[in-house]
Each structure stands twice: as C-alpha cells, then as structure tokens.
Amino acid sequence: MDNFAFFRPTSVAEAIDLASGDQKRDFLAGGTTMVDLMKLAVQRPGGLVDITGIKELESYEIGPGRLRFGALARMAVVADDADLREACPALTEALWKAASPQLRNVARLGGNILQRTRCPYFRDTAYTQCNKRDPGSGCAALEGGVTSLHAILGGSEHCVAMYPGDWAQALIAFDAEVRTRGPGGSRTIPFADLHVLPGDSPEVETILEKGEIIISIEVPVVPAMRASHYLKARDRESYAFASASAAVGLELDGETVKDARIALGGVASVPWRAGAAEEVLRGRTFSEALAREAGRAAFADATPLEHSAYKIPLGADVVAGALMTAHARARAGAKGED
Amino acid sequence: MAQTINTEVTRTDARRKVTGAAHYAADFTPAGMLHGALATSRIAVGTLTGIDTAKAEAEPGVVAVFTHANLPDYKTVKGIYSGGPGSASFWPMEGTAIKYAGQPIAYVVAETAAAARRGAQLVEASYEEGEAHIAMDPAQSFIVGAEGDGEGMTLTKGDIAAGLAEAAQSVDVEYVTPFQHHNPMEMFAATAEWRGDRLTVWMPSQSVRTLRHGISAAYGLPETAVRVISPFVGGAFGSKAGITPYTMLTIAAAKAVGAPVRLIVTRQQMYTVATFRPESVQRFRLGADASGRLTAFEHVEIAQTSQFDEVVNPGTHMTRSMYASPNIHTEQRLARSDTNSGGFMRAPNEMQTFFGLEQAMDELALKLGMDPVELRRVNDTDRHPVAGVPFSSRSLMECFDAAKASFGWADRNAEPGSMTDGDWLVGYGCATATYPTNISPSAARVRMQATGHAFVELAAHDVGTGSYTIMAQIAAARLGLPVEACDVVMGEAHLPLAPISGGSTTAASAGSAVHLACLAVGAEVARQVSAMSEGPFAGVDPAQITLEDGMLRGPGGKSQPLVEALASTPRGEATAEGQYRHPALTDEALRRTYQGGYGVAGPVTPEMAMFAFGAEFAEVRVHRWTHEIRVPRLHGAFAAGTWLNRKTAHSQLMGGMVWGIGSALLEVTELDHTRARFLNANIAEYLIPVNADVREIRVEMLEEQDDYVNPLGVKGIGELGIVGTAAAIANAIHHATGKRLRRLPMRMSDLV
Numbered sequence A: 001m002d003n004f005a006f007f008r009p010t011s012v013a014e015a016i017d018l019a020s021g022d023q024k025r026d027f028l029a030g031g032t033t034m035v036d037l038m039k040l041a042v043q044r045p046g047g048l049v050d051i052t053g054i055k056e057l058e059s060y061e062i063g064p065g066r067l068r069f070g071a072l073a074r075m076a077v078v079a080d081d082a083d084l085r086e087a088c089p090a091l092t093e094a095l096w097k098a099a100s101p102q103l104r105n106v107a108r109l110g111g112n113i114l115q116r117t118r119c120p121y122f123r124d125t126a127y128t129q130c131n132k133r134d135p136g137s138g139c140a141a142l143e144g145g146v147t148s149l150h151a152i153l154g155g156s157e158h159c160v161a162m163y164p165g166d167w168a169q170a171l172i173a174f175d176a177e178v179r180t181r182g183p184g185g186s187r188t189i190p191f192a193d194l195h196v197l198p199g200d201s202p203e204v205e206t207i208l209e210k211g212e213i214i215i216s217i218e219v220p221v222v223p224a225m226r227a228s229h230y231l232k233a234r235d236r237e238s239y240a241f242a243s244a245s246a247a248v249g250l251e252l253d254g255e256t257v258k259d260a261r262i263a264l265g266g267v268a269s270v271p272w273r274a275g276a277a278e279e280v281l282r283g284r285t286f287s288e289a290l291a292r293e294a295g296r297a298a299f300a301d302a303t304p305l306e307h308s309a310y311k312i313p314l315g316a317d318v319v320a321g322a323l324m325t326a327h328a329r330a331r332a333g334a335k336g337e338d
Numbered sequence B: 001m002a003q004t005i006n007t008e009v010t011r012t013d014a015r016r017k018v019t020g021a022a023h024y025a026a027d028f029t030p031a032g033m034l035h036g037a038l039a040t041s042r043i044a045v046g047t048l049t050g051i052d053t054a055k056a057e058a059e060p061g062v063v064a065v066f067t068h069a070n071l072p073d074y075k076t077v078k079g080i081y082s083g084g085p086g087s088a089s090f091w092p093m094e095g096t097a098i099k100y101a102g103q104p105i106a107y108v109v110a111e112t113a114a115a116a117r118r119g120a121q122l123v124e125a126s127y128e129e130g131e132a133h134i135a136m137d138p139a140q141s142f143i144v145g146a147e148g149d150g151e152g153m154t155l156t157k158g159d160i161a162a163g164l165a166e167a168a169q170s171v172d173v174e175y176v177t178p179f180q181h182h183n184p185m186e187m188f189a190a191t192a193e194w195r196g197d198r199l200t201v202w203m204p205s206q207s208v209r210t211l212r213h214g215i216s217a218a219y220g221l222p223e224t225a226v227r228v229i230s231p232f233v234g235g236a237f238g239s240k241a242g243i244t245p246y247t248m249l250t251i252a253a254a255k256a257v258g259a260p261v262r263l264i265v266t267r268q269q270m271y272t273v274a275t276f277r278p279e280s281v282q283r284f285r286l287g288a289d290a291s292g293r294l295t296a297f298e299h300v301e302i303a304q305t306s307q308f309d310e311v312v313n314p315g316t317h318m319t320r321s322m323y324a325s326p327n328i329h330t331e332q333r334l335a336r337s338d339t340n341s342g343g344f345m346r347a348p349n350e351m352q353t354f355f356g357l358e359q360a361m362d363e364l365a366l367k368l369g370m371d372p373v374e375l376r377r378v379n380d381t382d383r384h385p386v387a388g389v390p391f392s393s394r395s396l397m398e399c400f401d402a403a404k405a406s407f408g409w410a411d412r413n414a415e416p417g418s419m420t421d422g423d424w425l426v427g428y429g430c431a432t433a434t435y436p437t438n439i440s441p442s443a444a445r446v447r448m449q450a451t452g453h454a455f456v457e458l459a460a461h462d463v464g465t466g467s468y469t470i471m472a473q474i475a476a477a478r479l480g481l482p483v484e485a486c487d488v489v490m491g492e493a494h495l496p497l498a499p500i501s502g503g504s505t506t507a508a509s510a511g512s513a514v515h516l517a518c519l520a521v522g523a524e525v526a527r528q529v530s531a532m533s534e535g536p537f538a539g540v541d542p543a544q545i546t547l548e549d550g551m552l553r554g555p556g557g558k559s560q561p562l563v564e565a566l567a568s569t570p571r572g573e574a575t576a577e578g579q580y581r582h583p584a585l586t587d588e589a590l591r592r593t594y595q596g597g598y599g600v601a602g603p604v605t606p607e608m609a610m611f612a613f614g615a616e617f618a619e620v621r622v623h624r625w626t627h628e629i630r631v632p633r634l635h636g637a638f639a640a641g642t643w644l645n646r647k648t649a650h651s652q653l654m655g656g657m658v659w660g661i662g663s664a665l666l667e668v669t670e671l672d673h674t675r676a677r678f679l680n681a682n683i684a685e686y687l688i689p690v691n692a693d694v695r696e697i698r699v700e701m702l703e704e705q706d707d708y709v710n711p712l713g714v715k716g717i718g719e720l721g722i723v724g725t726a727a728a729i730a731n732a733i734h735h736a737t738g739k740r741l742r743r744l745p746m747r748m749s750d751l752v
C-alpha cells in the first residue's frame, strides 16, 4: 500500500473542501471496499478524507411517505430495523444477505452503493489488461478470461464487470433518489442515474463529481413495498456475492397485478431495473406461469458470456421465485386488512 | 487414577490458544529483525529478460532487494518426488527461467513489513513469454510405474474384459476433481537468524526434522548447528510439509543482510509458492452379477503434475483395497501443466478417488435396482482384494448399520426426485470412507519426577489436531498421573525423532513411542528400587516388575504406585526413551525417516492390511427456484481402533466432514487458461463453508479392537472424515433431482 495523507473532517463542508481540488483524494466511510482495493494497489489515493466523524450523516427515518437513510448509517443497524422490515422487507433482506456480520457492522450505506466490481482481473494488478483500472489497456475478462462472475446485461465490448451489490437492487426497484452536496452545490439524483454503463469508459462508474459527497438516500413509499422480497441465489449460504438475485414488489387488486417492481442483481454492469418484466405483469392475473413469464422477459435482452450463460435460466427462476414470495406476502397482507 | 484414554479431554493448550498466549512461529521476533517480502512472476512460462529494482531500493525503509543476480549463498534441496525434502524440484531465483505464474522473482528486505511489501510492488520485471497451459490435458497423460515393476503402481489381477462380459450390470464413468488449495488460517511464514555458523529457523511446519535435515545438508552444517522451532501450527493440511523456496530464500537473505529476517507470505502468494491438490480425472469401469457381487473393478486415475516433478499420490491403491473382486485393474497416470508442483492435501489419495468410486457404486446400485448400502454389504471382504492378506480389523458394515440407523435411511423413497418439502427437493445419499493406517517409526523421551510431574519430549507437531493433549493423556495413563501434570514438549527438531505430521500417522506412531517411553521409565524405576535396601521391591529381580496404569507390580502381589516408588529413590527422577518400530517396518523406511523423510509400515504388510473405515450419510436439499444445494444433515459412523481422546477425535472427524462439504459444493481454484494463472487466490472468492453451510453433523465413534496395528491399537483419523463426504452428497443430489453431477464442486449452475 502507498503512503497517504489522512483527514478527519467533522462537517460536510469541510469534507467537500478537503476532497475537492487537484489532489488525488477520496472519501473513506467504513473502508471495506476502499482499504481492500488500496492493499491490492488497485486504488492508490494520495489522501483519504474519513467522513465517519460527521455524525449527522448516521441517522435514518422510516416515515409514512418517505424513507430517508443517512449516507453513514451502518448496514447492520438498518438491516435490523423492525419498522423498515415491515415497511419494505426487500430493503432489510438485501442488507441482511450482504457480506458478513463483521462487514455489515463496519460498512455504511453510502459506501455500500458505491462498492466496486469483484472482477478478478480488476482486483489483481498482475493482469495488465483492465480498461476499468487502466483505461485503454484492454479487457482480460473478454480476452480469453473467465467470465462466470460477469455481466450479461449492460456490458460493453470494453468492460463486462458486474455490479456486485445487493441493496442497490432494492433501491432501484422503488425509485430511490440520492441527495448529494459538492463544490458546485446540492442536487438530487434519481438512483437509476447514479451509476453509468461502462460504454467506452468503464473507469467512470457514477455521475458523482470530484468532491461530491452523498448525504442521504431517500425512497418514496409505495404500496408494492409491503409485499416486497429480495431473493439471492448463491452457492454458499452466507458471505457470498449473488450468482443471481432479484428485488421485487407487488401490489395486487384481487389477483390482478396493479404495480410490479423488479430489479436484478448479480447479472448486470450497474444496478438493473427490469422494466420489460414489470410490464409483463401489470394488469394481468397473477399465477406461477405468469411469474415465470416475467422471469424470462427480464433476461430477454441478456448477452451470455462464455462462462455466464447459466445466469439466464438461473436469473429467470430467481425472479419467478421472488415473485411467488411477494405474491404470498401480498395475499397475507390483503387477508390482514380484511 | 481416573481413566484418561478413550475419554473426552479438553485440549491442554485450548486456553493458551484462545487467550493468545500460545506463540506461533511468526510470533517470535529475534532482536534486530528485518522483514522480507516476495515479488512474483506475472507470466507463467518464459524467461526473465530484465528486472529493475531501482524504485524498490529507493523506497524508504528498504534495506536490500535480491534477485537471481545478487543473492549469495542461496541453497536449494532436492524435491520430495525425487527423494529429497523439498516441496518441488524446481527452484526459482536460481536463474531467469519462469515455470509458473506467481513464482518468486525477487526478495525485498526492509525495516518494516509494510515497506518490504511496498518494495516488492515496485520491482519491475520484463519477460520473454512462452506458451503456457495451466490445466492438464488428460489425452496427454502418461502411465506411472510399469506393470510388474514391483512397486504395484499399475496392477492387473484376473481379466477385466472377462469380468465385464459376465456382468449383469456395469458402469463406465468418469469423474473430475479440480485444483484445490489448503488455505490454512495461519499464513506461511519463516524467520531465520544466523549467529556465525549457527542457524535458527522459526517456521510453522509439519516436519521439523525434514527442515533441519534438509537445511543443514544444503549448507554443509552439522545438524547440531541448525535449530528448527515450530511450537504451534495454525492448520497445515499438507501445505507445510516440504522445504519451500520461501524458506530457503529467507535463510539466504538473512545471511546476506547480516540480520534476522522474517517473511510472512501473502494469502495470494500462498496459492503459488507451495503445494496444492492437483486436478484429476477418475475413470471407473465396474461390473457386477445380478446379486451385486463385483465381477470387474477397473480404476484409472489421471492426476495433474508440474513440468518438473511427477507428483504421484496413488489413489488407486486405496480404491482397490475397498471391495472384493476377482478381476482388478488399476492404473496411475499423470498429465503435465505449467504450475508449481502439487502435493498432499487432507486425504490426498482418497478425497478425489472416493468421490469417483463411491458415486460409481451408487450408479451401479441404481442399475441393479439395489439399495446402495446392500451393494456395499455384498462386496465387503475380510481379505485385502489384491494382497489376499486379512484386514487387521474392518468394521465397514458396522459403520454402515450404525449410521444408517441414526440417519433414518429407512424413510428414504428410492425413486429419484420423489421427496420434497415445500420449495425444496430432498435427497438422501451415502458413501464409504476409508483411510490407510500408516505406521511410522517414532521415538519419545519421558522424564518423570517424584513430585508427580513428567516431561514428554518428542519432535512431533500439533497441527491443530490435539496432539499435545493425546500425548499427555497417554503418558498420564501409563505413569498414573493427572493429564495436567504431563508437560508435552514438541515442535523442535532437536527432540527425539517423530514422524512427519502427514498421512494421519502421529497419534498411532508417536503415541506408541510415548507409551513405550513410559514403560521404559517404569523399568528404570524398577531397576532403582530393586537395588535399594528397603522398600517393597528391594532385592526383587527388576525383570519381574511391570508397570500397569501407574502401578509397579511384582511377584507375590507386591505393588506400589510408580510415583511413590520414584519418590523413594535417591535421584527422585527417572528418564527414559522409547523407540517404536512396527515389526513390518523395513530398514529402508526406518533409515528414510531418520533422514527427514516419510517412512511407514503399511497399510498392507506381509501379514495384514490396516485401514480405518467409516460410512457417511447426507441429506441434501435443492431449492426449486434458486437451485441452491444445501446439506441440512450429515451423519458419519467411524471405526478406527482405540479412541484416545473422544473429544479431539470427534473434532477431527467432524472437521473432515465439514471440509467434505466444502469439497463437494464450494472449493475450487479457478483457472485463467489464457494467462495460465490461478484466478481466485483469496478467501473471499475461494469459497469454503461458513457456519451457515454446516447444519447438523453427527459423528458416531464405534468401538474396535486391533492388536496388530500398534501397542495402543490406534489408527489415524485426521483424514478419514473427509473421504466419503463429497460422494455421499453427490449421491443425495442425484436422489433429490435425478441429475448425476460428476464434477467437483457441484454447484447451482450445474442444476439450472
């Protein structure tokens, strides 16, 4: 690891000041992505601006019309929130199934959504080709590499790295927004716009500007949240990234689907909303066959790579299975209200 | 005196380990010590055309950067597969040749570990790159050991074609197992300190005698000038047995800089600087008559090896020991690829071969329409199928019957895919486990004091298995002392010879030496008390006095506690050594062991075949939507002679089964074929089971008496538990889904 300067601001303004300008400085939250990549010499910041001293960013509220999560709320704390579990089970389940208890205790929500790919070629500097790490150098994964962990949706000929996070899928499914502040002022970014497709510049992963800090993540409450579910398929029962996952939510009118939300994890280059699959469901009578049809529709445009073709049938089944649980929850909720 | 053998005794070092008071090799810091770090090769095959160390040398804190061009007095040893103590025959940094990715190319010494690692990252190398293949090509395999050369590597008994022709049913199947790495929790480390011509090496090791013998020979020093210290080992599983380049480089670097140097190998580098489990293909042709009796048994094993060694772990020797068959053919083959040399990994000959054999038996049972347990029963045998000698003890079917009952096998509907529970498909499967009883020569010294304490000294190792505890138990039982009063000193090369901690030898072999040393202490005390003018044994012929469980007994019903007798002698202390050698051990094997090598009697001697047995039953669940494979229940019953410590033995067997879950469902070292590199060299992406993957594991330990194996009647159990697990799980997956998975690991991607 290179030597680096270390700063501990206590206010947002101070943090922005320290991270803006010409120096190579990055924010540090829990550090579970950042320090990991520094040890691997993949990220080599000249300075770290540790924002964990800014206590006001730790709070979160589960309001009746809006959920608000401070960027420094801990994964473990929010995962355990009983009100949130009732309001939107997909949001707690996606946190619960991420990483390990130790990591969840340390990692923060802002850092979580900005976690970086697990592409093994990105993480090991012995591979000289990686457009994300070293723009223009090529892509070891696409050039004869192992692509079993790579994206079948949203990739480009320059990079097929997969976005590995879980929570982001539940956020994108429910139209979350991200509040930020930076040298140029404050703004609100639809979560779906935060991450950008790799295209021909995979080194650019978000629209955040230098020195722009995430203040909070907010989600408007909709009925489909109550009957939501996050289903994560992985070979290891815990402490493993998704081979395929789905965050889904349903709002039913009798057995007719009024609103459907579907997002896909473990399969795409960015957090991925499956709009076409949602369309399959809306206005139709729910059934297992319909759930399977939606699952297939979610992957209609997928491009299998050499080693990731299994993700298409797997992902389709995971979407269908998640919808079955969401449907059961919607039915149980409807009974509860009767 | 309370019974100390065949009871549950908590590890004597447990408290020290959990409080941090147990010092592992890398915890020793000699004064003035510097830190080492390795830089490794990016390419797999080729030549180093240039190496620029200027940036590394300029890094603050860096003291020296060594490469092939400037490391004086770097010594190497012969590889283990050429009869030497080294982990491989090829030694990096002797020249510019690159033979595998991740091969050391430079050694940085610095004032801090961080500066050394930074320096290593700054070493710049250029290469002329050659074509490389990380995976073997089974079509290019070659046979090891010609038929009838006396070694028995390749072997034919009867006529396979005839056996298959008369079979009512047969299977002809191939199973594939991947590269796997040991991943011990404790990192590889070595600390070297020279004082003039005397050298001390601290290093986690499964064989301190191998290290000392090899290092002293390489440097032309007497063995007395080399100390090797390895008091605790945080897991080894076969990875810490041979002498590796990282050790010899550290020794040379310490000499060159004139200060002690410690190297801690990084997790990623641990995948390439030492050994691993080679990938393999297991081919089986089995034929059986209508009653299930085998008429033909053929097993061809193809294992991966490096370009410079022939890494043979003859798994066919184990499979052909398993079931009776008039016609047997086995063949051991190797195929080369561009890696470092593989080696042994927990159950090195058995894990992959029994994944094959025990699935092939299951496939055969299905074809015959037979219960898989009954197929094992009709093929059970009390004589070794090849050698014809009887088994010294064989409780295979007792194990099956016990595990079958505890598991509830009777509830199984034999039809594949017939059992479900909500969204889960449910399957039951079973498999045989076996492990050879390898008996090494060993020595031990016991010094007993009149205060009721004893030192037990031997160059054995506790690789995390509980060896300290069982040695104390054996001494306590023989000398009539509490376990806590027996202080066991191990893990140093100058102590009396004990075997390499490998092949599950330690308890049986070193334990027997401790037993004999205690009897020798009894004889020594008997000699002293018989020469005294008073006391119960005054004037008694010492040859008439025996030691039984802490009591000296003589003619005419005379008896006295050993500790009392000792207290009556003027010295108040007695020391004796025990030398254990199994009667079937050859002089050659004895010599090899004393020269730091691996020499054993068995598992097949001219009189007997010595094996431990077990049966494993798995319940598997496969999720309807996610296709995830889970193992809610695993039951094993085992028989392995005398249980010394029911608690640590239980842990060993359970630990083996946990590892078996990993082998079955998770573990694989992934390969980048284009760059010929191991891809997932870290324990985030190399998956091993976590707590949530391990649900109910039940271990039954059956009683078995075996007077032939050794004076204690002990068989090794360190590796037994893993042997049947993967096949039991595979058979259960087939039962749950109707799909036969013949490649490890078995993952959800195989079931979509």
Ligand SMILES: Cc1cc2nc3c(=O)[nH]c(=O)nc-3n(C[C@H](O)[C@H](O)[C@H](O)COP(=O)(O)OP(=O)(O)OC[C@H]3O[C@@H](n4cnc5c(N)ncnc54)[C@H](O)[C@@H]3O)c2cc1C
Binding pocket: A026, A027, A028, A029, A030, A031, A032, A033, A034, A035, A036, A051, A071, A072, A075, A097, A098, A099, A100, A103, A106, A107, A108, A109, A110, A111, A112, A113, A114, A115, A164, A165, A166, A167, A212, A213, A214, A215, A239, A240, A241, A242, B684
């Ligand atoms: C072994 C392992 C397994 C894992 N498994 C999973 C898993 O199964 N599922 C899953 O979802 N995740 C998993 N993770 C990822 C883990 O969840 C993330 O590393 C973690 O959430 C990141 O949070 P952090 O606070 O540690 O971020 P940091 O490492 O501190 O920061 C990450 C990035 O975000 C930036 N950043 C942080 N906060 C802000 C802010 N407020 N504004 C602007 N930029 C900011 C940092 O500059 C940095 O670039 C795993 C990680 C590891 C190491």
Ligand code: SF4
Binding pocket: A117, A119, A120, A121, A122, A129, A130, A131, A132, A133, A138, A139, A140, A141, A142, A158, A159, A160, A161, A202
């Ligand atoms: S997929 Fe992307 S991150 Fe991976 S090697 Fe290619 S460019 Fe790099």
